[in-house]
Amino acid sequence: MKSINEIKSFVEEQEIFIMPEVRLIGIEGRCKLNAGNKEVLDLWQKFGEINDKYPAVLDSLPRAIPNALLGWTGDCPKGSDTYSYFISVACPSGTTVPDGYSYRDIPASYVAKGEYGDDIGGVINKFTPNGFITCYTDLGWNAELYLDDEEKDPPKNNCSPFRWLVPCVKVDKMKNNMVLNNKV
Template identity: 30%
Template sequence: MPAELVEFTVKTLGPVKVVGKELRARFVSFEDNPIPAFWDRCFEDGTIAALEALPGRCYPSVYIGWEGAFTPDDQIFSYVVGVLAAPGAAVPEGMVAYDIPENRFAVGAIRGTPPDIYARAHDLTCEQAAKAGLEPALDFEMEWYDERFMQPDGQRLIDLYIPVE
């Protein structure tokens, strides 16, 4: 089943910061996508456990896949497996933080199976934001993973947050 937009909302979030482990990557294709293996590594190497114990964590059952810091010259971007934390939260050694100012976000709830859910989430959310008269702002987006991620029928559900104005 192809990925589909099941809900669209506009939310205000921030100020917060994303705290987590960073991967600098160049996306070529879904077959060569390094991000799923990076998530696996973060679960295995203790990163997720450290993030779960982070003082100042804002949403106890939420993990974030933050994408930004794109450099056009080499087509490399940052992907952070992380959590949202209060602006003053400490950043554990070996991790990074990106500040997110208070902002409005177009939020698309996307349901489907990998890799289609990831291939379509951005376009589905941007299309709906444009219909609502919203323009993308800032230079990042983030995947919001919570208890809804694993669906009983084997499907996945994520929220994609895109800053808008």
């Protein structure tokens, strides 16, 4: 199985990767569920303004996923009407965080990279028959994956302009019982 640093643009098939522990570095905001995309779009605008002003900051960081940005979503406990949206780059664990930026440490896991424009349900439906399932109890996040080359030359039109990156766990079948294996 490939490491997450081997993700390539324009590969039109779903793939499962091993993701080591990573540190996401970027800007974060709280958003309301079912409130439309205004808060997320405002956060992207703020990110663009910061990145235009200080373009070398994120570009200088080492990357766990080369040439990519993430729109990470998480921190939505059961019963909550808000979630965190974090525009970031995925860096190796322990990377120093530049002044003015936030970070999150994400544990190692398997991750499924969806096809360009696919919805999250489509991604999940494709990796489940291959022995992987989501586990939002332990890995309560997912992320929009924006690959630089695909941003410049989208492989498809009239769809979501990104891929989903979804953490998953391998299902080991033992004596007719399903045992989750979150070890990578």
